[in-house]
Amino acid sequence: MLKLGGWRLEPRPEPSRALVFAVSVGAVLAALFVTGLIFWAYGHNPVTAYRDIFVSTLGNFRGFAEVLRKTIPLLLAGVGLVLAFHAQFWNIGAEGQILAGAVAASGVALFVPVGAPWLLILMFAAGFLGGAVWGLLPALLKVRLGVSEIITTLMLNYVALYGVQYLIYGPWKGLSTRGMPISDTFVPAAWLPTLTGTRLHWPTLLLGVLLAGAVLFLLTKTTLGFETRVLGQSPKAARYAGINLGRTTALLVLVAAGAAGLAGVGEVAGLHHRLVEPAQLSLGYGYTAIIVALLARGNPLAVVLTALLLGWVSATGDVVRVTLRLPAEITGVISGLILLFLLASEPLLRYRWRRVGREAIPVPVTAPVQEGGR
Amino acid sequence: MLEAPPAPFPLLSAHALSKRFPGVVAVDNVSLELRAGEVHALLGENGAGKTTLISMLYGLVPPDEGYVSLFGEPVRLRAPKDAIARGVGLVAQHFMLVSRHTVAENIALGLPGTPFFRPTRRLKRRILELGKRYGLNVDPNAYVYELSAGEQQRVEIMKALVRNAKILILDEPTGVLTPQEADGLFEVVRRMKGEGHGVIFITHKLGEVLDVADRITVLRKGAVVGTLPREGADATTLARMMIGRDVVLSRVASAPPRPGLVLELSGVSARNDRGVVVLKDISFRLREGEILGVAGVAGNGQLELAEVLTGHRHVTAGSVSLAGRELGRASIRETFERGVAHIPEERNGVGVVPGLSVGENLALRHYRYPPFSRGGLLNAAATQRFAEASVREYGVSTPSLQTRTGRLSGGNIQKLVLARELSERPGGAVKLVVAAHPTYGLDIGATEQTHRMLVGERDRGAGVLLISEDLEELFRLSHRIIVMFGGKVMGIVEAEGADRGLVGLMMAGGTPKGTYA
Structure with a gap:
């Protein structure tokens, strides 16, 4: 030593x-x-x-609403990642899963003719499924063939990114967008309500907090959660205990990636109201969510705090650009x-x-x- | 001719060494002396402080009190390299060899004066020369991964000799050897003695000590109980010194097995994960109330046999029948439900999850059945009740049910595993116990308790398949013993009155005559 x-x-x-x-x-x-x-x-x-940054992000209601808005996708994707990391599934693909969720929700918003409450519900369901499918592929590759999920989830991010670009430059390109690579604006029934005077689509925030509680419940009170903790600490012991490693991993990844998909739904239904360029859509939330999950150290409730922290970091970008005249990439x-x-x-x-x-x-x-x- | 005068100083002496770790005194005021041309055995149970003591002699940990002298000179060993430079060599329990390198390359690694290009060029002749002198047969050009455990151990000894070690410390050297290989090791030790080396021989096996040692120091709970010359020692005295009370090493009395068949294997073959055939045409029967021992050197198919019986591996040919019903491709879960208890070889990380609590580990296999859970929701109260009862019944000593299991001692972890595995399951009581090295690394107290529990299962009418490398244990508990080699059953012998030499021969792959398989 x-x-x-x-x-x-x-x-x-x-x-x-x-x-x-x-x-x-x-x-x-x-x-x-x-x-x-x-x-x-x-x-x-x-x-x-720092004083300028704090004043404009935390010193007034609108600033704080922006912080919360940036927190939403980090919270949803972060809670999912906590679950995946518990199962030792190193998902680097939340970014792609967010995009997949956004695409699925946009598809519903653009092409499914249903009425007011059902459209949003359908969009969230489709977004969850979209993210889940994007995560299931690497999960199956890992479980069946032992392919490293770190590589496959990362690579699928690019597939999702170019997939979105293909859609908005091609088949889903809006008719009324004067050639801009964006989809048509969703019908109002596909818009999430926002807090008056802000861009905070609060139902998604609420969903994120509820999901954090649900994941905590899953991990501590259910047999699936017990299996997850055994599997995460010792795959050999999990096998010995008779736990079906493949099934359990796949199930957890499904939920985890689905949560990231929900984040994508929030972005299109709550903010953009159309499918937009991937770089505008996600701003690297899927990658930042990894930090959120790691900082929370496996505790789904702590994600609420860590997502808020990194949401705040994200929100400082505008202040940094405007007040300090520094690149927002800071x-x-x-x-x-x-x-x-x-x-x-x-x-x-x-x-x-x-x-x-x-x-x-x-x-x-x-x-x-x-x-x-x- | 006059005898050579004794060396003025012992090769090595420890002066009142003490070492404390948080909460325990690992080594307490131990003094020890190793003379030239002597084999000094250090005898003690697991946890008696043997390993800590030699760690101090080898410079791995500094003593809290006391000091070490080498060749009469007090020294402060800051690291193993100080010890090596002064002529101390250690052969650890787990070999430190690079398996993809040759023997000569391994010996050259870290050796002072090794040339940068073709590092082994001057070494090979010296290896052969030393090999001849000490009866240490090693081929310098062989790759380490090709070598058996015994051969790897010879490489480790050679490493020490090439570095001019006068003092050799052997830590539990026979644990991985066949009886024949152990004899070979003793021969090497005798030759080293003849050349004026001193050997410290650490073991907890009484028989070996009496075979090879000149003097014996017995440790208990970190302190020296006494040092005896070989002539004044016998097994009973040593055992009493080691554990502080008399132990019975005789066979455990047993009734003959009952007629009912628990297990029948006929023509079973299986492959390992790399597709190599590791079980070849295995057939045997296990009756109710019988303990069937499985002897063999590690890696001869015993673990794969356990895997086949517990649903971890499926057979490629032949059939396994459990209590009259075909096992087929039953999953691990199904074997559990059908009454197979599995005491796995690896306790930490397989038998228990070290990071989970004692209570959670006790429920590791029951959690999915009522009353432990219903509809996917865990029932904490039922788990708690089961855990409390198990801890009480099996005497698991733990601060609380919430304690992380990794913090328990090996003996208590094994009790936890037994408590869980031997308990009732949804399909009823345990019918077959598959125990792989159930007492490995346990002290005598925990070993005895483990044996009592296996015997208890036997008396209740379960069949016990006891896989062990400890022949003493097999002969003590079993009705019959299967000897495995190269994935085959070499023979099955009655434990009572068995010829141990024959068992050793079969373990090494020799074919006996006049036995049946």
Whole structure:
């Protein structure tokens, strides 16, 4: 083990909840500190820069509504990812699953002629299925053939991205859009209500919070949740216990990817009201949701908080661009830094420094008397 | 001729070494001395502090108190390389070899003065030379993955000798060997002794100690119980010193099996995951109230046999019949429901999930049946009741039912596994117990309890298939013993009055005459 001065690094049996929380908060603060250095390098006083950011995102109702709006897709996709990560399914494909959900919902909105409440319900159902199907493919490949889901889910993101582009440049291109690559605007029955004066489509937010509670219930109170926890900690023990690994994994991924699909529904039904360019549609929510899920450390309720945090980071983009005149991509830098510090802080949970006594016992200078020598 | 004068200092001495870990004193004020030309056995149960002691002698952990002298000189060992440089070699239980490299390459790895290009060029002759001198047959050009456990162990010993080790520490060296290989090892140890080396031989097997040691130090709970010369020691004394009370190593009394058949295998063959045939034409019967031992060196099909009986692997030929009904392609779940109890070889990570609580692990196989769950919803109260009863009945010592199972000792984890596996299941009581190395790594107390439970199942009328590498255990508990080699049954012997030499021969692939299969 590594030794430094009078201290030694040794494995820690089990980190306490308080420590996990403190380390997570520390990682976030460290990321914000480094971002402050970036502001400073651009010639801004980090303190006033942060003050501006806080005032415009948290200091007024409309700003906060924007934070909540950005939280929604992160919450839905993040809750799904927590479930997938519990089953050791490393889903990097939430981005594609969001797009798939958006496409499925748009298809319903554009082509299914039903009335007011049913259209939205149908859109959410279709979006869930769309995301689920996009996740099921890598799940089956993993379960049946042992193909790494990290690769397949990631690659399917690009398939989804180009799929959306194909639709909006081709068959679904709007008739009334003057050549713009977007679909026609949905009928009003496909629009989610928003909080007055904001773009906050609150039903989706509510859905996200309910889903977080449902996943917590699933994990702690159901046999499927028990199987998930066994499977996630030890696939060999799961097999030994008679758990059908393939079926359980597929089922969980279905739910997880479906949740990401719901996020896609929220974006088209609550915000854009049409199918738009993938880059406008998702803004990398599927990738940011990975950070949300990791930061929540497997707790679906904690996702509500971590999604809010990264939703806030996302929402700072506009302020950063307008007030500080910096590229909005700085939000990606902040999220990236949070992830970086989070991963780098992992050893703090697994190891601890312990003071070791000064070099044990002084060694005598002369050879000692031999007991019972020959 | 005068005898050579004794060396002025012992090769190695430990002076009042102590080492504490949170909550335990692993080694308590231990002094020890190893002379030139001596085999000094360290005897003790698991957890007696043997491994911690040698870790201090080898520089892996620093002592909290006390110090080590080598060749009469007090030294502070900061790392194994300090120990190696001063002539100490360690052959650990788990070999540290690169399996895709040759023997010579493994020996060259990390050896000071190894040339950058063609690192093994000067080494091969030395390996052969040392091999001849010590009776250590190793082919320097062989790849490690081609070698048996015994051969790999010889490579480890060779590694130490090439580094001019005068002091060799062997940690449980016979655990992975056939009786014949163990004899080979003892021969090497005797030759090293003759060349003036000192050997520290760590074991918990009494027989070996009496075979090979010159002096014996017995450890219990981290402290030295006593050091005896070989002449003054016998098995009973040593056993009493080791565990602090008399143990009976005689056979467990048993009634003859009942007529009812629990298990019948005829012509069973199976392949492993890579498609290699690992079970070849296995046939045997197991009766109610019978313990059938399965002997064999690791990797000769015993585990695949257990897998076939527990639904983990399907046969490619032949048939398995459980209590008169064909097992067919029954799933793991179905074998559980049909009354197969499975004590898996790996406790942590298979038998239990270390990160889940004691209560959850007790419900690991029952959770999907009522009353543990209904309609997919878990019933915490039923699980709690079952867990409380199991913990009480099987004497699992745990701070609470919520404790993470990984924090329990090996003995308590095994009790937990037994409590769960031997319990009633939806299909009724246990009919067949498949126990793979059920006492591996357990101390004598936990071993005895495990044996009592297996015997209890036997007396209740279940059939027990006991797979073990511990011949002592097999002879103690079994009615009959199957010996497996290369995926085949080499023979089946009655345990009572069996010829152990014959069993050893069959374990090594020899064909006996006059036995039946």
